[in-house]
Amino acid sequence: MSDFPPEKPDHELEPSSSRSAKALGKAVARFDLDGHDLPPSPAPSSPRNGKRYALATELVYTEGSDQYNASSTPIYQSATFKQTSGGGGGEYDYTRSGNPTRTHLERHLAKIMGAERALVVSSGMGALDVITRLLRPGDEVVTGDDLYGGTNRLLKYLATNGDIIVHHVDTTKPESVQRVLGPKTAMVLLETPTNPLIKIVDIPAIASAAHEANPKALVAVDNTMLSPLLQNPLELGADIVYESGTKYLSGHHDLMAGVLAVNDSAIGEKLYFTINASGCGLAPFDSWLLMRGIKTLKVRMEQQQSNAQRIAEFLEAHGFKVRYPGLKSHPQYDLHNSMARGAGAVLSFETGSIQVSERIVEAAKLWAISVSFGCVNSLISMPCRMSHASIDAATRKERALPEDIIRLCVGIEDVDDLIDDLSRALVLAGAVNITPGGFHAADLGTPPKKDTLSNDVF
Numbered sequence: 001m002s003d004f005p006p007e008k009p010d011h012e013l014e015p016s017s018s019r020s021a022k023a024l025g026k027a028v029a030r031f032d033l034d035g036h037d038l039p040p041s042p043a044p045s046s047p048r049n050g051k052r053y054a055l056a057t058e059l060v061y062t063e064g065s066d067q068y069n070a071s072s073t074p075i076y077q078s079a080t081f082k083q084t085s086g087g088g089g090g091e092y093d094y095t096r097s098g099n100p101t102r103t104h105l106e107r108h109l110a111k112i113m114g115a116e117r118a119l120v121v122s123s124g125m126g127a128l129d130v131i132t133r134l135l136r137p138g139d140e141v142v143t144g145d146d147l148y149g150g151t152n153r154l155l156k157y158l159a160t161n162g163d164i165i166v167h168h169v170d171t172t173k174p175e176s177v178q179r180v181l182g183p184k185t186a187m188v189l190l191e192t193p194t195n196p197l198i199k200i201v202d203i204p205a206i207a208s209a210a211h212e213a214n215p216k217a218l219v220a221v222d223n224t225m226l227s228p229l230l231q232n233p234l235e236l237g238a239d240i241v242y243e244s245g246t247k248y249l250s251g252h253h254d255l256m257a258g259v260l261a262v263n264d265s266a267i268g269e270k271l272y273f274t275i276n277a278s279g280c281g282l283a284p285f286d287s288w289l290l291m292r293g294i295k296t297l298k299v300r301m302e303q304q305q306s307n308a309q310r311i312a313e314f315l316e317a318h319g320f321k322v323r324y325p326g327l328k329s330h331p332q333y334d335l336h337n338s339m340a341r342g343a344g345a346v347l348s349f350e351t352g353s354i355q356v357s358e359r360i361v362e363a364a365k366l367w368a369i370s371v372s373f374g375c376v377n378s379l380i381s382m383p384c385r386m387s388h389a390s391i392d393a394a395t396r397k398e399r400a401l402p403e404d405i406i407r408l409c410v411g412i413e414d415v416d417d418l419i420d421d422l423s424r425a426l427v428l429a430g431a432v433n434i435t436p437g438g439f440h441a442a443d444l445g446t447p448p449k450k451d452t453l454s455n456d457v458f
């Protein structure tokens, strides 16, 4: 994995806001236990001397801490910060506006995302909400016909209540996107891979078409499925990248968080304005937890990805229709690899029967029936019943979202245990025919028909 964002001097990674990280990593006033002044501690000198390390190193390497040089930047669990003058003006005044633990996390994220500025909020949907507040009545948004249910729900709300025109098109086809782009296009919202059909979207092609149609259009990419370890949408032409920090970045399903990153400081200021004005900035404890999770992103993701590859190959070898960009049979394998450094650990497959899919999900033991992904433990779900249930049945049908689709979010367990458990569930559910040589996906009488496929990509 080569792959780190282009080199940037440290000072360029610093957030541009006045609520920036200046308080961290610079000389800090100190007091002894009786409150007497001590000489200020020196600013930690940077041992990197302009060197950019590999991402595995940058994930764990941090500069700038508190006055004690704590290895883990502390949780500043304080709502307010005392000021030294009646006029205020201190680096921090109120945690809604800024908090040192949050700033430390944001600087770290900006560094690993190759962004000028990163911001953190209370959930992935909170991040998308902040982005969509850049829209004005009458603006047009272009997005996919396969996308996370929560994203669809927020866009539907804005279309119904905010006078925003939303075009859902097949974003795997740049020509379909091209047809709806125009001078009123204010935003293009993309997922790649899409959730849950794992279709790949050509970020550079769509970003350049969007910017050509309207140079002010903003291209925002949800990078949750791959994380900065595997894909950098800002390098591929996106203006904004957002992620659910609840997933791979944190990795343990013990917090909710949303991350935004940009290279244009004016956009960063607008996003920060909304975060401060609406009060959705990430709390200090959650900022600390997310920071801790990020340090193990590479080891977790690599194990999850290699397990996912084995499981995808296992299912495909037994006759299931598997959607995973690590499989050569994925029709957009090359496109995916032109943008990403790995296939991630989310895959989906179909059985041909809703009832059989339900039985598989319920028979699995190691695989928890749960929404979300990116956690160290493996999850199984039927998106139409869970993560995408907020998309009404008629719309799901119109968009050819197979009701029997099962989504697997692969964890770090022993892969043979995961395969054994899945095999047992497939057999118990009657999803396979047992033969002397093993088993093969049963013909359940409803093979995917051409007109029920999401598009001709699959």
Ligand SMILES: N[C@@H](CCSC[C@H](N)C(=O)O)C(=O)O
Pocket (backbone or CB within 6 Å): 148, 150, 195, 244, 371, 372, 373, 386, 387, 388, 390
């Ligand atoms: N009840 C929730 C479901 C959240 S799904 C979380 C996620 N991003 C995923 O794809 O699993 C809701 O309706 O929002």
